Amino acid sequence: xxxxxxxxxxxxxxxxxxxxxxxxxxxxxxxxxxxxxxxxxxxxxxxxxxxxxxxxxxxxxxxxxxxxxxxxxxxxxxxxxxxxxxxxxxxxxxxxxxxxxxxxxxxxxxxxxxxxxxxxxxxxxxxxxxxxxxxxxxxxxxxxxxxxxxxxxxxxxxxxxxxxxxxxxxxxxxxxxxxxxxxxxxxxxxx
Numbered sequence: 001x002x003x004x005x006x007x008x009x010x011x012x013x014x015x016x017x018x019x020x021x022x023x024x025x026x027x028x029x030x031x032x033x034x035x036x037x038x039x040x041x042x043x044x045x046x047x048x049x050x051x052x053x054x055x056x057x058x059x060x061x062x063x064x065x066x067x068x069x070x071x072x073x074x075x076x077x078x079x080x081x082x083x084x085x086x087x088x089x090x091x092x093x094x095x096x097x098x099x100x101x102x103x104x105x106x107x108x109x110x111x112x113x114x115x116x117x118x119x120x121x122x123x124x125x126x127x128x129x130x131x132x133x134x135x136x137x138x139x140x141x142x143x144x145x146x147x148x149x150x151x152x153x154x155x156x157x158x159x160x161x162x163x164x165x166x167x168x169x170x171x172x173x174x175x176x177x178x179x180x181x182x183x184x185x186x187x188x189x190x191x
Contacts, residue, residue, distance in 0.1 A: 010038070010055075010057050010085075010097055011082045011085065013085075014085060014089075014095055014096055014097050015095065015097075016032045016097055018095060018098070019032055019095060019097045019098045019101055020098070020101075021101055021105070022102075022105060023105045025131045025134075026104070026105060026108070026131050026134060026135060028052060028131065029052045029131045029132050029134075029135045030056050030101055030104060030135060031052060031053055031054055031055050031056055032055070032056065032097075032101075033053070033055060038055060038057055038058040038061060038078065039058070039074065040054055040058065049132065051132070051136075052132060052135075056097075056100065056101065056104070056135075057081065057097065057100065059135075059139055060081060060100065060139055060142070060143070061074065061077045061078055061081050062077075063139045063140055063142070063143035064077040064080060064081065064143050064146065064147075064161075065077045066143060067147050080157055080158050080161060081161065083158040084096075084158045084159075084161040084162040084165065085097075085162075087158060087159060087162035088162045088165060088166060091162070091166065092166060096165075099165050099166060099169045100165055100169075102168075102169035103138070103142060103164075103165045103166075103168035103169040103176070104135055104138040104139065104142075104168075105138075106138075106168050106169065106171045106177065106180075107137075107138040107141050107142060107168045107176035107177060107179075107180050108129070108134030108135060108137055108138035108180065109129055109134065109137060109179075109180045109183040109184050109187075110128065110129055110134070110184065111126055111127070111128055111129060111183070111184050111187040111188070112126075112127065112129050112183045112184075112186075112187050113125060113126055113127070113183075113186055113187050113190050114127050124186075124190035125190060126187040126188065126190050126191045127187075137180075137183075138168075138176065138180075141175065141176035141179045141180065142161075142164055142165065142168060142176045144175065144176075144179075145160075145164045145174060145175025145176045145179075146160045146161040146164050147160075148175060149163070149164065149175070164176060
């Protein structure tokens with residue numbers, strides 16, 4: 001008889017079964033599938049939209065590895081996210097994965113600009129952002145805000161990540177929300 005093992009907890013603490021994605025457009029691109037480990041090793045990179053099948057917590061970990069200090073240090077990024085999730089749970093009492101999902105929904109811009117060439121001039125044009133790009137940009141803004149907060153600061157990167165996620169989940173002023181509003185403001189001006 002084989003035992004069926006269920007991997008429905010992130011860091012063996014936080015259940016992903018109770019996490020709900022309120023935004024219907026982002027539901028397909030925020031993966032909450034149970035995973036055994038938060039390390040796929042880039043198996044999603046073979047096809048264009050396979051990135052959506054990677055667990056959202058792993059995608060946050062991968063985004064934290066983008067700067068020169070954390071490049072390639074997955075275990076360090078893993079422990080940063082795990083500690084930040086503990087801090088979020090202590091501060092709010094909520095499931096940190098739900099806080100992450102809410103932060104992504106609030107920090108993803110809905111509109112941005114592209115440049116079109118008419119004759120010899122470039123004209124900015126406002127366009128809607130795809131759901132996949134909204135999730136990618138939200139994760140990128142959260143990771144950038146965390147790194148900017150922790151750079152030359154007394155605050156640890158774990159505390160900065162926890163503060164950024166909690167503020168973005170509540171739609172309060174933080175780096176990721178400011179970047180989203182800046183992109184949407186520029187798009188509104190170029191309509």
